[in-house]
Amino acid sequence: MNKKKLTIGTILINSYFTIFSLCFLLPFLFVIAISFSNENYVMQHGYQLFPKQLDLAAYAYVFKNPQQILASYKVTILFSVGGTLLSMLVMTLMAYPLSRPDYRYRKQITFFMFFTMLFSGGLIPSYIWINRYLHLGNTIWVYILPYAVNAFHIIIIRTFFQGLPLSLVESAKIDGARELRVFFQIILPLSKPVLATIAMLTLLARWNDWNTALIYIKSKDLYSLQYLLQRTLMEAQFIKDMAQSSPVAGVTFDGVNTPLETIKFAMCIVAAGPMIVIFPFFQKYFARGLTVGAVKG
């Protein structure tokens, strides 16, 4: 029935969606195109989707000084993967007792956890506490520990655990298994869907973290990739403005040769490109994360 109706309507809707999709895809193509463009050409003609000649100067510059990018990659991978694993361990361990109807402090602990979704101290007290008293500022731990638990995610995991038959737990306990063993050998293997969803959400949030670095990190070795990109975008602009407005005599400044504009975009491709390509393959987990309904406390 649908095949026959290649009507004007279908064509209209499909062309609408083609244009609509381009609104999401074209920006990426522009970033790629600019990164491969010739600096002078860009400065004369503005950003172009089809660069007149291929120019790898920006990439050459990026790869000539790879220390910063490599350091940021190392830090970001470390705290993203490490942080996600730690987070999943702590959150699932906490969700399991809360899913057990026979656990005595279930209600109290659920409320204790849930209250953090309602009220928070705000940025200032957290900053002073973490920086001044815990001394976590300017260490890699500040990317990991403050984000280790998320009440909403724990509730989602707990709700999934509640859906597993309680008789599994009971029979395992009759066979003499302790709680920790029940948890690792029975509950976790059965919960792969929810674990994958929450792990992907956590990983994405960690990977895209730039504001932690903005607030807590001083040394460049500890910059996360996203924060490095932010500095590149803002600071290259700053340098360029300086070079244009006030060329100070006596200061050697190779702003003339450095492809300041295209380099930002080459950085963007090198630093963010790989994950932007990888994440969409896992989109089903993210879409699933949206529809985990019925998460009552």
Added chain:
Amino acid sequence: MKLNAATTKNASLNIKHHSKGRIRYFLDNLELSMLVIPGILCFLIFNYVPMFGVIIAFKDYKNNLGILKSDWVGLKNFEFFFTSQDAWRITRNTLGYGIMFILLGIICSVTVALLLYEIKNKAAIKAYQTSMILPNFLSWVIVGYITYILLEPNLGLINQGIKFFGKEGINWYSETKYWPYILSVTNIWKTVGMGCIMYYAALLGTDAQLYEAATVDGANKLQQAIHISIPALIPLMTIMTILNVGNIIRGDFGLFYQISRDIGILYPATDIIDTYVYRGLRLGDNIGITAAVGLFQSAVGMVLVIMTNLIVRKISPENSLF
């Protein structure tokens, strides 16, 4: 038979439970409590301690004295903030953008979902969904690169277009009047894909027979959308709106900080509570007042979430948070 056996087994377990008495029960709970401890510690250290830090809002915080030794000043910090011009500006911006984003988000997501529902080609649906979900994976920093490509005054695409028609380019990063539109479009661009997928999933759940019956009765696509699809989506729309209203006082720091590049001239249109608090922290000279603003935001946020949840519980209990 099997079922019966299981019940007996359960019953015997319960009896055993009772007869073996409290020790067993206590041990079980002890073991489970051990599992909860790491999580509880995290919440205590990183959520609860800072909650007590809100006393900074009532103190004249001095960095060399620390939280406890700084002087109490009562409500002075609040007084100072609420009598300043900033109070109105950032509250208005936060709430104004919040409301606008909720409305635009619903309208755009639902419209796109309705249109997507009309497409029957599986591969096409997948392709469209994948492209519109892409921004969801980007940080605001990367989105900042993209808006920069569009808005950069000399090289940017929009000014290229304007100049192509022989007009003067616009200096986007210094004119406040365009920013409500820029921020709204950017926010929609980043969020519409996920919203659309959610509403589309709800549409797939509607009864196909309704559409068949409507077609038999001669209803066209538009009539079907108005009389079947939209009513089917209304519960979800209501819930999403109410839940979002609860968060209306909490702005998206990344959007307002990265996209406007933290440019001072734009503050009248781009400054929200979250960016204001961040700036207060960075400047560091009025920590007490900044903490007061944060507390104001948290308190209003809590009241809003509780109120909206009460409403949700009335309308559709299964969607309420608590």
